Amino acid sequence: MTTYQRYVRTIAEGSAIERLVFFSDAVFAIAMTLLVVELHVPTVAAEDLASALAELGPEYLSFVLSFAVIGAVWMSHHRKFRVIVRYSQALLRLNLFMLLAVASVPFSTAxxxxxxxVQLSVYIYAASICLxxxxLSAMWIYAWHSHLIDPDVPVDVFRYVLVQSFPIPxxxxxSIPIAALAGATAAEITWAAALPISFTITRVYRARV
Structure with a gap:
C-alpha cells in the first residue's frame, strides 16, 4: 500500500460525517439570517410609514422566497445526510461548492x-438556486454510486429522494429562458409555483411506485 493510499484510507475518507453536517448547518443558518439584514426600517415621517413600507414590498417578497427556498434545501440536505454515513474528498468538495452557492443567496436576494x-436580476437569482x-443532487448521486450511503437504503428510496430534488432547481x-422571452415578471410568477409543483410531482411519483 502506497503512502497516498494510506492517507486516503486513514485521513481523506472516513465515517466521521458529523463535522460536515454541523458545518453545513451553520452555513445554512447564517445565510438565512443574513437575508433579513437587507430589510431596513425606512426613515420617514410617521404619516409616510405605510407608503414607505409598501415600496419595500419587492424586498419583503424576495426575503420570504429565499427563506422558503433555503429552508427547503436545508431539509433536503438534512434528509440525505441521515443516510450518507461516509465521506470522501470528492463529497466534501461537492458540499463546499453547494455551500458556496448557499452563501451567495443573500446577495442574489438583495x-x-x-x-x-430587470432580467439580469432574475438570471442571477435563478442561477444561484439552480446551482x-x-x-445537492450531484452529491446524492455520487454518494450512492460511491457506496457512501447506508447499505440498508434500497434503490427505490434512492430514486424517490432524487425525484424530490429536481423540481425546484x-x-x-x-425561468431563465422565460425571463429572456417574456420578461422578469413572467419568470418570477413561475417561481411561485415551485413548491406546489415539487409537492405534486413527488406525490404523483410516490403514488406510482
Missing amino acids: VLGRYGD IGFL GIFLL
Whole structure:
C-alpha cells in the first residue's frame, strides 16, 4: 500500500460525517439570517410609514422566497445526510461548492429585491438556486454510486429522494429562458409555483411506485 493510499484510507475518507453536517448547518443558518439584514426600517415621517413600507414590498417578497427556498434545501440536505454515513474528498468538495452557492443567496436576494423588474436580476437569482439544487443532487448521486450511503437504503428510496430534488432547481432553470422571452415578471410568477409543483410531482411519483 502506497503512502497516498494510506492517507486516503486513514485521513481523506472516513465515517466521521458529523463535522460536515454541523458545518453545513451553520452555513445554512447564517445565510438565512443574513437575508433579513437587507430589510431596513425606512426613515420617514410617521404619516409616510405605510407608503414607505409598501415600496419595500419587492424586498419583503424576495426575503420570504429565499427563506422558503433555503429552508427547503436545508431539509433536503438534512434528509440525505441521515443516510450518507461516509465521506470522501470528492463529497466534501461537492458540499463546499453547494455551500458556496448557499452563501451567495443573500446577495442574489438583495439584487432581486432592488431590481426585480430587470432580467439580469432574475438570471442571477435563478442561477444561484439552480446551482444549489443540482449540486445537492450531484452529491446524492455520487454518494450512492460511491457506496457512501447506508447499505440498508434500497434503490427505490434512492430514486424517490432524487425525484424530490429536481423540481425546484428545474423550475428556476426554466425561468431563465422565460425571463429572456417574456420578461422578469413572467419568470418570477413561475417561481411561485415551485413548491406546489415539487409537492405534486413527488406525490404523483410516490403514488406510482
